[in-house]
Amino acid sequence: MSDKIYDLGAGFWNIQGSFRLGGIINIGTQCSLIRLPSGSFVFLDSYTLTDDARSQVMALTDDGQKVEAVLNVHPFHTVHCAQMAKDFPQATFYGSERHHKQVPTVQWSDDLVESKAVAMRYPELEFSVPKGIHYISPNEKVHAGSLLVYHPVSQSLHVDDTFMSPPSKLLKAVLPELLLHPTTKKALKNDADAGQQYCDWATQLAHQWRDTRHFCAAHSSMVNFEIGGFEQALLTAINKARPKLEQA
Incomplete structure (x- = not known):
């Protein structure tokens, strides 16, 4: 399956790529490209661009020279970081502590991607780290934590794993439009009110980013x-999960 790039308007492009679990089952992955008011670009996540998607990105970014930064927003998404650094050597690379340890060949910024310093550097974007669950879980198989990024101008939300949508049209017919990551319960911190913290955070986020039109996962x-649809879908998912998470 070839990569696909979607122009979501207002300087936001989402790129849907391939990732094969165990080298066999393609569960897909993504990155997003954002044009800043300055004319420069930033990526959300690393991905090895290929074919037409790569050509389009290079045409947009002056053969990559206008890419000023890559924000790696999921601590456990590290496979493509080294190649991305080779493709865009002039860009500043931001990641979590786990990125620094897992891919030491990349020259990482001292500022962690989830830091206030990065948020202040990019006021065009809104960031949120889930409360109540581990951002970097001590269990390597638990990937519910990530840094969520919202681009208000395009009404686009980029999220890895924390929230999901059914992966196929067939499943969409029988499942809600939004789902919580299946490891969310295992990702809860060892606090008595961790489940409540998480559900309250997600509820507040549903209201705060209610204008989301494009959900990129x-x-x-x-x-x-439609306007308000994201809010309702996320509230439905949280309300369904709240009893189990708060009793964990």
């Missing part, structure tokens, strides 16, 4: 919402 398909 890793390992699942994109969802295009």
Whole structure:
């Protein structure tokens, strides 16, 4: 399956790529490209661009020279970081502590991607780290934590794993439009109110980013919402999960 790039308007492009679990099952992955008011670009996530998607990105970014930064927003998404650094050597690379340890060949910025310093550097974007769950879980198989990024101008939300959508049209017919990552319960911190913290955070986020039109998620398909649709879908998912998470 070839990579696909989607122009979501207002300087936001989402790129849906391939990632094969165990080298066999393609569960997909993503990155997003954002044009800043300055004319420079930033990537959300690293991905090895190929074919037409790569050609389009290079045409947009003056053969990559206008890419000023790559924000790696999921601590466990590290496979493509080294190649991305080779493709865009002039860019500043931001990541979590785990990125620094897992891919030491990349010249990482001292500022962690989830830091206030990065948020202040990019006021065009809004960032949120989930409360109540581990951002970097001590269990390597638990990937519910990530840094979520919202681009208000295009009404696009980029999220890896924390929230998901059904990966196929068939599943969309029988499942809600938004799902919580299946490891969310295992990702809860060892606090008595961790489940409540998480659910309250997600509820507040649903209201704060209620204008989301384009929901871009890793390992699942994109969802295009009407205004208010994202809010309702996320609230439905949280309300369904709250009893189990708060009793964990």
